Amino acid sequence: MLDPIYVLTIVLMAVVTYLTRIGGYVFLRNRTFSPRMAAVLESAPGCVLITVIAPHFVSKNPADLAALAITMIAATRLSVLPTVLIAMASAGILRNLIA
Structure with a gap:
């Protein structure tokens, strides 16, 4: 049987991971990067x-x-x-x- 704390921990880690991934797109979507900054991000x-x-x-x-x-x-x-x-x-x- 799964402990509810473990399930909650996994769900919260998934949410935080998703938010950090999508946050980059949301906050940086209208910016133009220099070639140097693009290379760093890549x-x-x-x-x-x-x-x-x-x-x-x-x-x-x-x-x-x-x-x-x-x-x-x-x-x-x-x-x-x-x-x-x-x-x-x-x-x-x-x-x-x-x-």
């Missing part, structure tokens, strides 16, 4: 992804290191969404196979 998702992945570079867990290598190979050949999906799948599978 590189932001990659920067966030790196902050999530970077700690695994110093991991001593072989499953994490193998998943990191797979993710790096995928990132050189695929777009962001397939790379993230491959990273999640490889990390999950390798963590279960390599204890």
Whole structure:
């Protein structure tokens, strides 16, 4: 049985995530950006992804290191969404196979 606090927490996190996503479009929809600002905004998702992945570079867990290598190979050949999906799948599978 699900605890109502957990469900409420997940729903509120989803709402906050949605509001931060849509907030950028609402507040910035009528603005024209310089090429430099556009480049910064386009590189932001990659920067966030790196902050999530970077700690695994110093991991001593072989499953994490193998998943990191797979993710790096995928990132050189695929777009962001397939790379993230491959990273999640490889990390999950390798963590279960390599204890």
